[in-house]
Amino acid sequence: MRTVGVEEELLLVAPETGEPRALSAAVLARAAHDGTNGDVFEKELHSQMLEFATHPQSKMAELAAEIVRCRKEAARHAGEIGCAVAALATSPLPVSPTVAMGRRYQWMAEQYGITSNDLVLGCHVHVSVESDDEGVGVIDQMQPWLPVLAALSANSPFWQGEDTRYSSYRSRVWQRWPSTGPTEVFGSAERYHRRVADMVATGVILDEAMVYFDARLSRQYPTVELRVADVCLHASTAALIATLARGLVETSAREWRAGRKPSGHSVSLLRLAAWRAARSGLTEELLHPATMRRLPAETVVRALLDHVGDALAETGDLERAQEGCAELLRRGNGARIQRELMARTGSLREVVAECVRHTQE
Template identity: 55%
Template sequence: MEEELLLVDASTGEPLAVSGAVLAAADRCAGECSKGRQEQEHVFEKELQREQVEFNTKPVTEMGELRDEIVRWRAEASRHAASAGALVAALGTSPLPVRPSLSAGKRYRWIAEQFCLTAQEQLTCGCHVHVAVESDAEGVAVLDRIRPWLPVLTAMSANSPFWQGADSGYASYRSRVWDRLPSAGPEGVFGSADRYHEHVRAMVDSGVLHDEGMIYFDARLSATYPTVEVRVADVCLEAGTTVLLAAVVRALVETAARAWRAGEPPARIGTGLLRLAAWRAGRSGLDGPLLHPRTMRETAPADAVLALYEYVREALVDHGDRDRVSAEIAVLLDRGNGARAQRALLSERGDLAGVVLGCAELTTAEPAS
């Protein structure tokens, strides 16, 4: 799992460009633990903007262990941020107005020069789920078969209703800002690993992209790990929702791989329709209609989420995750996602600073077992 967190002022909730200080604190901690012969991984990384920081969990197979990882590294991020006078908040976008500050580095400068205002405004925090696959052939077969289901994940994780001090009207405005980048969004059916790699090489060779790391598909083969990487989710406000997302994504990948091995073809849904489904998910979240993954017609959000659950249920059973996921989905549909929580905080606390500070509290809260 990869989670991107917003760094905010502990008093005002405004984004703070202190990622350098936070990463330095993390490095010092890792060095001290190493001297004391305690295990301390280097899990924190910088992102495009200095107002955010990312951490990566270790690979795990059990969702309880993943829960512990998420809780641990959110707490560590909070501790390192405190040394720089900041809090961490799991927010897909900043509710308060911000002029982001680009991180140092040649690659980031290239991105800023190439994409101009799009890059300057790109302060968004997502959650990426990596699931191991046995080969590129299996990975591409999975990519071809999970396409219709990805917008449901966006709706479940939606956690970015505010943009530059105003309600955007969207549940996941992060998804709309992110899709301004030219390689972002859904892709067509590739059919084979060779065609996938040929497509990626052609995109990089075009000169529009700096490198393969800028292949920002909704789901892709990781350039670093032997995994399928699903990238459509906002960073989830609460750690428990992150674990739910991970369990569903793992089951989705496994279900698609089984379908491939059984000779079942992928659904031939056009990329244009998938873009509509992604827009609808970003707009509605769980508070309005979604496009049903099988019919591409509007349906109630609960119907789309439960269709996803039924599609992956056998894999959930095999991984021992069915009861956990079933219970968490029921809670999510009843309570709502991060977008609903943020709007409720605005109603309760009266201003966007209160929203940010309330979300910072929820970010590091201990989830229910």
């Protein structure tokens, strides 16, 4: 059974105002001093962010429990220095991000200018693969389905105090970086690695770690890393995204082993599907991965469940995934919940305060 790990980036905010706080170094120091799971927390590009990474898990219930546990630990450490954590993919309130200290981050700030001031927070899912060849075969096969995961996770409707009219504005801001987005079919691990080496050789990116494809081979682990999701408001949604990601990797691996050709959709069409998912989330239409034509979001989500159904059934995750998707379609993803909170309270500060509470649920 394939193992799965999740990396989540959380927003540090002032409990009283909801405004982002540049206190990641202090929170990390508290976590290190505490000595309990301190090794799961890491700094990120901006000092208003705190990242954690779960351990690889083969049982999705255990992964879900670890996500909850890490969120609670992050909240505890943050609370000890007077701030809170919110699972928000962008800050609803205006923010002037602070680039963290370190040679790498300072190089990025110098190289990319104003782009490095974009404070966005994602959820990355690592799924184990047997080899680089299998991993690249998976990446080639899964591309059209990734926007569906993005729509399910969408949790960033507000930017600098305004409603963007997008469900996932984080994903649109993220596209400003030079190495992001969907990829063409590679066909082999050798071609994948050659492409990455050519990208690094341009000098536009610093190293292989800055190849930010929607799905890529991990540098550190024998995994495929899916990077399309917003950080999810609820831990249960993050666990659902991880469950669907494993099903998608397993299904794609089987297609690759069977010699099935990838969809052949151009990067241009894949980018349009990603844009549609970012704009609509689950409230309107998405592009169906097979036809690249508009259909209701519920229909496309059902298509994803059908596509990965056999793989999910074999790991005992099908019913959990079906129930999770049905709940998301009924209740709404993070973007819908944020907008409903704004409509009810009329205050982005109240939106953040409520989302702090949702983060712990």
